[in-house]
Amino acid sequence: MNVFGDLLSGFGTVLEPQYLLYAAIGVTLGTFVGVLPGIGPALTIALLLPVTFNLDDPIGTFIMFAGIYYGAMYGGSTTSILLNTPGESASVATAIEGYQMARRGRARAALATAAIGSFVAGTISTLLLTLFAKPVASLAVEFRAADYFALALLAMVAVTALVGRSLVRGLISLSLGLFLGLVGLDELTGQARFSFGTLELLDGIDVVVIIVGLFAIGETLYVASRLGQLPDRVTPLEPARGGFGWLSRQDWARSWRPWLRGTAVGFPFGALPSGGADIPTFLSYTYERHRAKNKAEFGKGAIEGVAGPEAANNAAFSGVLVPLLTLGIPTSATAAVMLAAFQIFNVQPGPQLFDKSPELVWALIASLYVGNVLLLLLNLPLIRLWVKVLQIPRPILYAGILVFATLGVYAATNSVTQVLIAYGIGVLGFFMRHFEFPIAPVILGAILGPMMELQFRRTLVLSNGDLSVFVTRPLTAVLLGLVVVAVLVPFLPRIVARLRGRPATAERLAFGEDD
Template sequence: MNVIGDLLNGFGTVLAPQNLLLAALGVTLGTFIGVLPGIGPALTIALLLPVTFNFSDPTGAFIMFAGIYYGAMYGGSTTSILINTPGESASVATAIEGHQMARRGRARAALATAAIGSFVAGTISTVLLTFVARPIGELAVTFQAPDYFALTVLAMVSVTALVGRSLLRGLMSLVTGLFIGLIGLDSLTGQPRFTFGVPLLNDGVNIVIVIVGLFAIGETLHVLAQGRTHKEEVAPLEDGSARTGWLSRKDWSRSWPAWLRGAALGFPFGTLPAGGAEVPTFLSYTYEKHRSKHREEFGRGAIEGVAGPEAANNASFSGVLVPLLTLGIPTSATAAVMLAAFQIFNLQPGPQLFDTSSELVWALIASLYVGNVMLLALNLPLIRLWVKVLQVPRPLLYSGILVFATLGVYAASANLTEVLLAYGIGIVGFFMRQFHFPIAPAVLGVILGPMMEEQLRRTLLISNGDLSVIVTRPLSLSLLLAAAVALVLPYLPKTLARLRGKNADDRHKLAFADED
């Protein structure tokens, strides 16, 4: 088969000592970047672009860039689990259950299921990328504006309904995120919205600022307000269960189906021209919570809530490469920077790239297999080291978080005003925690709000203002019906229980009436 031959040639290129060293450098640097809140792979690759100008062969540069991206996906889960501070927006869903596991003394298990799940999903998605890149790229083009609008509605409604203690609080959190996401110039008319006369806000609020503010700064203020400045105890085992490495047998049995389901969600969503990792990670978390036999553990540290989203997160990266390589469409900030790198080397991603630059493309795909193994070998031995973070004195740990958060925001913008804005959002995140408002819907509102508005406007333009087109397309209608189901799902068990209780009472009364 021609694909196998091309892939073997790609391995031959990657396994050259120089390229192998660049792959190792990329995954190590990416892991470190993923751990630091606010910096992210897009900024790192952008900063390294000038360094690659001197590369005689662009293959090595793209192998290193892919390693940075993959490594950041791994590293972002570490701080999400340990200190509830995602390094990347795609790691927000992991923080929901992962941090609760760490607080219960299960940090090692949470980090292990994240690392192994990332490896499993990354390998599956890379195999899919190898064989179905072109067909899936063609399928992704068939998605139209109404379908994207319905998809964003499904993502926001499902997360809002199933995360948090109250639907009302979840909706208020979502509205807060939508408000922040719509700040800036209107994409259609160019008019400023919610900028309050501040020119800096014309470009909107960067997602890095929102993530750092709500999580790093908000979590730090919340911890200080609670007076939790003591060291947290880390229990190496749970219930004395038999263990195989870092995970118990029960953990393995609960994790591996979630890894497969997360991979099945992440890859196709990554291939969509308006894709990315945020939507599949939240949908994976929602699905795992809905179908779990241990639903009572969700919110207190359910391992499926870490395994599924992390698998979806890493699987989506290989999916993101499908529209980038086959259509020339970047679906994330990092993919956009990689597209710029292609153009710097006078390469144009698209349907002809597999023919004109076959060696580079297959070396890039082969580097994903190699980088995946490198990351597993790098991260599993470091689990014991990462867990030691929980034993750092709280004042030193959270002082360090504030320092890195501030440096991350300033490095991304080089503007002191945006640092102050991050702290302002951090105060909002602090009050949300104090009054038990879920953070995840706010983040999703910031990320998906602009996309939802853009796709709705595009739908209205195409249909001449006729909204019925959203419910006449089978795909968009199916997605909206799924959103409606997600909205009523949390209330369904209580409603059914009440109906059963009422029916039992009625039967009881009828029995007494018959006796009379």
């Protein structure tokens, strides 16, 4: 296999001091960018594009960009865990258990499992990218609109566990998300929906705006409303163990399987041309919750619920590179900006990239391995710094969050209207917290809803309105079959019990009161 030869020469390039420097700049920048709500890797790379145009060093540029992307995935977990304020959709699932861990004084362990999980997932998925990029890509483009619809439906059904304690509240939250996802131009017909005649709403409400509004702003308002009843400082911390003691033996034992499972979900999803990094995090969370021996701990800070999603979103990044490098198909906002960068340097990603620019591709892939190591080295010591954030007095801390959230939305959208929308959603988020509506289903609805609708209608346009396309292709039929299974499984014990003529036992439905 000459893959290893190519990879070695890639390492040869990357380990030159100047490229190591690019990688270090990238991962550091990415980490900090990931920490700030609203400012994501796509924005950062877009801002740096004109600068790198002048650098005239494609290899260095892409090493840096990959570092930013990865770094942002590492950094994104930090605010989710410490402050319940995720900055992008791929960190929302992390916030659910991560923030509960932080509240119980386990912030260090949560940050450590996120960082180490990201490293494990990043390294394994890069290995998968190295070895299987082409076959994975040719499989991924087999997915048609009908399959994407089935996949979105499956995700929607599978993650109902996020609905939380009350089914009614959960469904109301989900509906709100579905509604927010509807706003703007309908992609297929170009007709405006719920835009109230304004140009500003034509592009819809950015998921980032919804997330920053609901989490950062909503949380701040909620904390402010209860300031009198809360202790002055955010959370007492467990004493540090010192040395390599971020995770206890038990934490390690509980983390490593979720890391691997998260990687297994994240990589293929990232590789799908309409996949993305957010759906696998929710799937991973749900799966870990189902598997957990101690289900009661979920919702109160289970480490598995942090380890899985964090691994999934990092694995998704290497997955995203598969269609980008082998077919020139960008599957995320960041990948789209990177594609633009490739074109600026007159490099056309696609089937011939590996033959035409092997030096660039293998240096980029090698830089992913190096970047992961750098990120681990950067992030583990940073934990000590990040947890200090929790010692900032609450009013100052949350005022700071509000400032960064506002700046983030403005920087990402360049529109005062969007900032106002974020605040409107923030007020909504406050009331949702006050009346105990779960927040995550809103994000789920806003992400999965438009995807389901669009792919469903696309399928019907393509098939001239013939619904049978959903069952005639094996792939679609299998996915839809899984949807049926996922819906029925929670009811199975009851059905079996009834068939045997016995009254239903204590088995609960998925949405049971204390699920």
